[in-house]
Amino acid sequence: MLSLEVDGLDVERGGRRVLKDISLRVAGCQAMAVVGANGAGKSTLLRTVAGLIRPRSGTIRLSGVDGPPFRAMHLVAHQNAIKLPLTADQNVRFWIRTLDAPDIGDWSGNAAEAAGAVDIDASIESALDRVGLLTLIDTPAQLFSQGQRRRLALARLVAVRRPVWLLDEPTAGLDAASRAAFAALMAEHVAGGGMILAATHEPLGIDTVTLDLTSAAAPSEDAAPAVAEAE
Numbered sequence: 001m002l003s004l005e006v007d008g009l010d011v012e013r014g015g016r017r018v019l020k021d022i023s024l025r026v027a028g029c030q031a032m033a034v035v036g037a038n039g040a041g042k043s044t045l046l047r048t049v050a051g052l053i054r055p056r057s058g059t060i061r062l063s064g065v066d067g068p069p070f071r072a073m074h075l076v077a078h079q080n081a082i083k084l085p086l087t088a089d090q091n092v093r094f095w096i097r098t099l100d101a102p103d104i105g106d107w108s109g110n111a112a113e114a115a116g117a118v119d120i121d122a123s124i125e126s127a128l129d130r131v132g133l134l135t136l137i138d139t140p141a142q143l144f145s146q147g148q149r150r151r152l153a154l155a156r157l158v159a160v161r162r163p164v165w166l167l168d169e170p171t172a173g174l175d176a177a178s179r180a181a182f183a184a185l186m187a188e189h190v191a192g193g194g195m196i197l198a199a200t201h202e203p204l205g206i207d208t209v210t211l212d213l214t215s216a217a218a219p220s221e222d223a224a225p226a227v228a229e230a231e
C-alpha cells in the first residue's frame with residue numbers, strides 16, 4: 001500500500017528554522033493541500049520530501065513502491081523545467097526517455113505500463129492532449145505563453161507515470177478551463193491509487209485534506225506541532 005509518512009521534520013534554510021516539527025501522513029488514493037502564508041515553508045516541505053533539501057532532523061518514509069523513493073516522485077516546482085528551444089513533442093519525448101522508471105513496480109495495477117510496454121508517440125500525443133496542447137505539438141516552447149508553459153510542465157505528470165505528485169502551486173497562471181482540466185487529471189491520478197501533496201494558495205478542485213503551515217512560519221518553543229492525518 002502506497003504511503004508517505006513524515007515525522008518530526010525540522011528544516012533550516014539560510015541559518016533560520018523554516019519548518020519545525022512537521023508530521024503528516026498521506027496514503028495512495030489521497031491528496032493533501034499544503035497551505036500557509038508566503039514564506040511559511042510550503043515549497044521547502046515539498047523540496048525536502050523530494051530529497052532536494054536535507055532536514056535538520058525528522059524522518060520521511062515512502063512505502064509501497066520498489067526502488068529509490070525519488071524515482072516514484074514527480075516534483076513540479078515554480079520553475080517549469082522545460083527546454084525552450086525544443087518543441088512540445090521534443091520536451092515530452094525527453095522526459096519519457098530520461099524519467100521513465102519501470103523499476104518502481106506495479107503501483108497502479110497496470111502491468112503493461114509497469115513492464116514498460118508503452119508506445120512513445122501515443123504517450124506524447126495523449127499527454128499533450130490532456131493539457132490542451134496537441135495543436136502546438138510541433139511548436140517550440142519558447143513561443144508558448146506562461147500558462148501554456150505551465151501546461152507543458154504538467155504534461156510530464158501524464159507522460160511519465162509516477163505514483164507521488166509533489167506539486168508547487170500547480171494551477172498558478174492557468175485559466176479557468178485549464179484549472180478544471182487539471183483538477184480532472186488530479187482526480188484520476190488519486191482514483192488510480194496515486195498520491196498528491198500540493199502547495200497551493202487556491203482550492204485545487206478535488207477532495208483534499210489540509211496541512212496548514214502558517215504556525216510553522218514563526219515557531220515559538222511552545223507552539224503545537226503541525227500535524228495532519230489523512231483519514
Ligand SMILES: Nc1ncnc2c1ncn2[C@@H]1O[C@H](COP(=O)(O)OP(=O)(O)OP(=O)(O)O)[C@@H](O)[C@H]1O
Pocket residue numbers: 013014018036037038039040041042043044045199
Ligand atoms: N534558497 C534559500 N536559502 C535561504 N532561505 C530560503 C531559501 N529559499 C527559501 N528560503 C526561506 O525559507 C522560508 C520558506 O520559503 P518557502 O519558499 O518554502 O515558502 P512558501 O510557503 O513556499 O512561500 P510562497 O507562498 O511565497 O511560495 C522563507 O523565509 C524563505 O525566505
